[in-house]
Amino acid sequence: MPIYESIIGLEIHIQLKTKTKMFCGCSAHETNVQPNTNVCAICLGQPGVLPVPNEQAIRFGVLMGLALNCTIAERSKFDRKNYFYPDLPKAYQISQFDMPIASNGFLDIEIPNGERKQARIGITRAHLEEDAAKSFHTENGKTCVDFNRGGTPLIEIVTEPDFRSPQETKIFLQELRLIARYLGVSDADMEKGHLRCDANVSLRKHNEDGTVFGATFNPKTEIKNMNSFRHVERALEYEIERQTQLWEEENPPKTSTTRGWNDAKQTTEEQRSKEDAADYRYFPEPDIPALELVDIAEEMKKELPELPAARRIRMQQEYGLKLSDARQICDDPTLANFTEQTFSELIAWLDSLPELEGSEGEVFEKEKEKLARLVSGWLLSKLAGLMSERSIDIRTIKITPENFAEFIVLIATKKLNNATGLKVLNSMLDDGNDPTHIMEDQQLGQMDDAGELAEVVDRVLSAHPVEVARYQAGEEQLLTFLIGMVMKETEGAAEPALTRNMLLVKLKNLK
Numbered sequence: 001m002p003i004y005e006s007i008i009g010l011e012i013h014i015q016l017k018t019k020t021k022m023f024c025g026c027s028a029h030e031t032n033v034q035p036n037t038n039v040c041a042i043c044l045g046q047p048g049v050l051p052v053p054n055e056q057a058i059r060f061g062v063l064m065g066l067a068l069n070c071t072i073a074e075r076s077k078f079d080r081k082n083y084f085y086p087d088l089p090k091a092y093q094i095s096q097f098d099m100p101i102a103s104n105g106f107l108d109i110e111i112p113n114g115e116r117k118q119a120r121i122g123i124t125r126a127h128l129e130e131d132a133a134k135s136f137h138t139e140n141g142k143t144c145v146d147f148n149r150g151g152t153p154l155i156e157i158v159t160e161p162d163f164r165s166p167q168e169t170k171i172f173l174q175e176l177r178l179i180a181r182y183l184g185v186s187d188a189d190m191e192k193g194h195l196r197c198d199a200n201v202s203l204r205k206h207n208e209d210g211t212v213f214g215a216t217f218n219p220k221t222e223i224k225n226m227n228s229f230r231h232v233e234r235a236l237e238y239e240i241e242r243q244t245q246l247w248e249e250e251n252p253p254k255t256s257t258t259r260g261w262n263d264a265k266q267t268t269e270e271q272r273s274k275e276d277a278a279d280y281r282y283f284p285e286p287d288i289p290a291l292e293l294v295d296i297a298e299e300m301k302k303e304l305p306e307l308p309a310a311r312r313i314r315m316q317q318e319y320g321l322k323l324s325d326a327r328q329i330c331d332d333p334t335l336a337n338f339t340e341q342t343f344s345e346l347i348a349w350l351d352s353l354p355e356l357e358g359s360e361g362e363v364f365e366k367e368k369e370k371l372a373r374l375v376s377g378w379l380l381s382k383l384a385g386l387m388s389e390r391s392i393d394i395r396t397i398k399i400t401p402e403n404f405a406e407f408i409v410l411i412a413t414k415k416l417n418n419a420t421g422l423k424v425l426n427s428m429l430d431d432g433n434d435p436t437h438i439m440e441d442q443q444l445g446q447m448d449d450a451g452e453l454a455e456v457v458d459r460v461l462s463a464h465p466v467e468v469a470r471y472q473a474g475e476e477q478l479l480t481f482l483i484g485m486v487m488k489e490t491e492g493a494a495e496p497a498l499t500r501n502m503l504l505v506k507l508k509n510l511k
Contacts, residue, residue, distance in 0.1 A: 003206040006240045008163035011198045013154045014186045016060045021151035022130040023051030028152045035146035043151035045090030050287050057153035060185040061128045063300045065102025067179050068123045072297040076101045078285040087133035097282040100127035109171050122160030129154050166236035170229045178308045199223045203243045219253045225260040235261040239268050319343050320372035335394045341401035349409045398432030407435040420444040457502050460485045
């Protein structure tokens with residue numbers, strides 16, 4: 001039976017987060033404005049105007065190229081890409097053709113549960129261009145155009161056909177979005193159109209010995225109109241299935257075509273034959289001089305931050321986090337910063353406790369795995385749940401990393417347990433006070449006074465004679481019930497291990 005391998009490449013557009021458009025001074029990202037408000041003679045393509053490149057967009061483009069391990073061109077230029085469409089008032093787009101700002105890069109991705117665990121995706125090129133306007137189709141069949149978006153700076157990233165599954169493309173796009181956010185060049189929100197993706201997919205048949213049957217690459221289909229990662233994955237899955245059926249019917253695609261994704265029908269639909277570069281009649285933009293990028297590239301190298309993949313690895317090694325926790329934390333740069341500051345404060349807190357002996361950082365190293373579990377558990381599960389209930393996030397909470405570290409110390413040293421810890425955490429979210437004061441004011445500290453706890457245990461045993469009798473008759477699982485009753489009466493302040501031991505002794509002596 002023949003084996004069909006999917007060959008996938010991506011063309012990605014990312015809106016750059018500059019204040020103004022690519023070639024004029026109009027606002028680039030102002031929201032809640034009337035259509036055709038942020039426009040001028042330049043972005044409307046009126047005769048006689050002269051475009052002026054946005055320096056910040058060029059710097060962002062270079063920074064993105066560096067993050068993708070590309071070679072930054074010493075000299076680059078803009079070109080006119082000619083085509084006629086209502087959202088392009090000049091009848092050409094200012095883009096880059098044969099001298100892009102960046103080329104020959106790569107991005108490594110990890111593929112959980114994939115046929116291959118890792119993949120290096122080649123980056124063919126990254127170039128700057130202006131965005132087109134936005135078209136709206138009304139119910140009565142009319143098409144309206146809003147030119148507010150026209151001229152917004154874009155970086156287009158073209159990959160090599162190195163993907164072998166829809167899952168890999170989704171992972172790559174999510175990592176690319178994260179890189180853009182770490183760099184601060186774009187919010188890269190796919191649902192808002194900040195990140196847009198076209199996917200090229202074809203199949204090739206393998207012989208039984210694994211060699212490629214026929215041509216190395218076959219005519220490809222470009223899929224458009226995908227505005228979420230899930231849409232990309234589903235569209236590729238559908239298209240691979242469709243093309244597989246054509247191959248099995250001995251009628252494989254013979255020409256390159258463009259299809260649109262119809263999410264309502266969960267199908268791709270043919271749109272038109274795909275243009276070649278010659279169809280666009282590229283020629284150098286005569287009104288913009290060539291870009292000299294050597295000095296800018298050197299400057300941007302100094303501004304290149306630690307990227308998500310490197311940060312995940314470092315946080316695992318430095319703080320003892322599990323890979324899954326490090327990944328979740330690093331998916332949000334603000335959350336990652338909060339976590340890093342928490343660990344820094346946590347180490348300082350541990351070093352300052354007189355009951356814990358050790359040189360600077362030594363206590364943390366001894367208890368690294370335990371503390372990492374506490375931080376990630378309380379941060380990603382309990383605190384995240386409380387923030388979700390309040391419709392807030394890590395950017396707006398009143399809790400500081402210092403106070404959160406102090407809270408983790410109280411948990412680690414068993415001055416708070418899970419129940420009282422949740423009460424303290426709720427109060428911290430409400431008023432931003434430090435956890436020790438909240439614990440003392442609300443008398444939530446753990447009850448470890450044996451005499452006081454013994455009185456509570458006696459009251460619980462007296463109040464539940466039926467359960468005590470059943471326990472003594474062999475239903476040992478009722479010990480958990482009795483512990484719960486003690487915890488309820490002490491409002492969670494009883495020390496669980498001491499409570500359990502005391503109940504066992506008293507239940508034994510009651511026989």
